Amino acid sequence: KQWYQRRVRGLFPAVIQSIPLAVPLGVFLFLGFLSLSGLQFVKRFQMLFMSSKYFPDYSFTRKIRTGKIHMFTIIQFVMCVMMFGIKLSPVSPLFPICAIGVAIFRRYGMSRLFSQEEINELDPEESGSEDDSDHE
Numbered sequence: 001k002q003w004y005q006r007r008v009r010g011l012f013p014a015v016i017q018s019i020p021l022a023v024p025l026g027v028f029l030f031l032g033f034l035s036l037s038g039l040q041f042v043k044r045f046q047m048l049f050m051s052s053k054y055f056p057d058y059s060f061t062r063k064i065r066t067g068k069i070h071m072f073t074i075i076q077f078v079m080c081v082m083m084f085g086i087k088l089s090p091v092s093p094l095f096p097i098c099a100i101g102v103a104i105f106r107r108y109g110m111s112r113l114f115s116q117e118e119i120n121e122l123d124p125e126e127s128g129s130e131d132d133s134d135h136e
Contacts, residue, residue, distance in 0.1 A: 041076060044070075047073075068122075
């Protein structure tokens with residue numbers, strides 16, 4: 001018996017090549033930007049630049065002092081900048097070691113600065129563990 005391939009091999013690459021690279025990059029950038037609004041870190045980072053009387057009514061703003069919220073956010077921001085700095089530098093092969101270091105610091109270093117209740121509120125294990133009523 002003779003087998004015939006029924007794939008349309010030449011059509012798909014032609015369609016993909018006709019789409020400008022800026023189109024999928026723009027779509028991915030848009031989707032990434034939309035997903036940022038749901039992150040608690042982004043909300044806390046925005047709160048760094050507003051007065052505490054204008055804070056949104058989230059469970060962590062009711063349960064934790066403003067200074068602790070800001071300190072946690074700044075530590076997370078510094079760790080994020082450090083990770084990106086290592087990723088973009090010539091020592092980027094050390095990135096996995098840096099990621100492990102950040103995880104160890106999150107586990108043991110943060111517990112020295114914050115109580116377990118504060119950590120659970122500011123950095124919940126699961127995204128569904130926050131109250132749904134806390135979101136706009």
